[in-house]
Amino acid sequence: MTLLPSRLSLNTVTVREQWSLEQCIDGCIRHGFGGIAPWRHDLHDCGIDTAAKLIRESGLKVSGLIRGGFFTADGLTVSDAVIDDNKRAVDEALAIGADCLVMVVGGLAKDTKDLHGARMAVAHGLHELMIYARPAGMPIAIEPLHPMYAADRGCINTMRQVNELCDELGPGVGAAVDVYHTWWDPNLEREIEAAGPNRLMAFHVCDWLVPTRDLLLDRGMMGDGVIDLSLIRSYVEAQGYTGLIEVEIFSRDNWWRKDPDDVLETVIRRAKEFV
């Protein structure tokens, strides 16, 4: 089904070099986006109360707050500081009325090569966090990251791992499915099906460029790469996902250098054509 702009959410990173949070909110309204997905530093720059007020008054939905996680930041034993910071992220997500708090779970602990240990630490950290987030009513969306980020950003790399974690952790935790991280996965369809509607908390789009010139900052606009976006959208919608479709593009040498109104217009046009 053709995507109307009202189904789209703007992840603020997409124009992070051009616009502040206030400007992003105004841009979303001007272009008819249905939602926004800010980063925590956006809120901190603006002040949480001010940011929350601006967002609530804008009428925009919030498809997610980016991001909690990084459970291995202080080592394989999850520190109180890390848990406390994640609890603050839950509070901030509540303050802005976010649909979920997105988790980038963290990679290997510093000076270790213990991938299994890192994954255990993440499970433990999420368990601790859910004790706080579940009664607070804030859904926690684990984002499986592309395997090329396993060392330094996120050691949960497939939807299967997310489902296994959710099985352990119980209700209130699910997945943020980003096509960039998951498109290659031969089990993607079946694991999205296994997740089902309750666990599908967010759906992020961009594209995979060939060639990709940077591991982090060279994501493509929808249609400029090789991901079959409408196919993956059909997987999540077959499970009843009706949430916003969030556009998240890190693009140092291209979209971050363009006029942000042109970027948003392009997002709308490409989403209609390719997602």
Add this chain to the structure above:
Amino acid sequence: MTLLPSRLSLNTVTVREQWSLEQCIDGCIRHGFGGIAPWRHDLHDCGIDTAAKLIRESGLKVSGLIRGGFFTADGLTVSDAVIDDNKRAVDEALAIGADCLVMVVGGLAKDTKDLHGARMAVAHGLHELMIYARPAGMPIAIEPLHPMYAADRGCINTMRQVNELCDELGPGVGAAVDVYHTWWDPNLEREIEAAGPNRLMAFHVCDWLVPTRDLLLDRGMMGDGVIDLSLIRSYVEAQGYTGLIEVEIFSRDNWWRKDPDDVLETVIRRAKEFV
């Protein structure tokens, strides 16, 4: 168990900017390597007959010929040209007495986004190839590639996919396990176990650097990155793998600029310490 140089094989790409095939052979002998793994273009540059003679007279084992595959080069229907080229690769692997012919299977077909179709084409191409390779007695080792290469180099990205392909294809086909491509995989141990000794045809080492500055040409020397190499070695050896341990490092800005004798000495020292 400490690795002696006689267990090591030099993938010629490791010093490709410095040495010809002849120089690689001499270097392997001088440093006591047990084997070598040339690329097809090495053989073509030198002439197949000359290359085969040089390698056989050197007494070096050949842990593999790099590489056949790229089944999707001419589209989702595997062309005769692609199959013929793969058959020539089998002949060349036989000529140099290789333990296996390594497959880099190919990514998406040009101007398509059909990942499932690409994977079907690869299965079909391998099936065609096995009709030739199996009676010829040349083992075919499918190398699962890191998911970051799914679009442009190889759409088989996990050991699980390799095992599923092997189940379909029958005897004579197996896996080349490269730590760079597979270290992140939460199913790695169990899928290496599922592969078992008959399918474990090659074992490649290098390291994953943090940060990685290039998707293709920034592999690390063993010990400079985050992969628990001895752990993964223990997985393959638990299955009875006794073949050579092949060192394959693409490193444009570092090891390709160093004195190649120093590179080989470093390989030996690091293999002993980290693999």
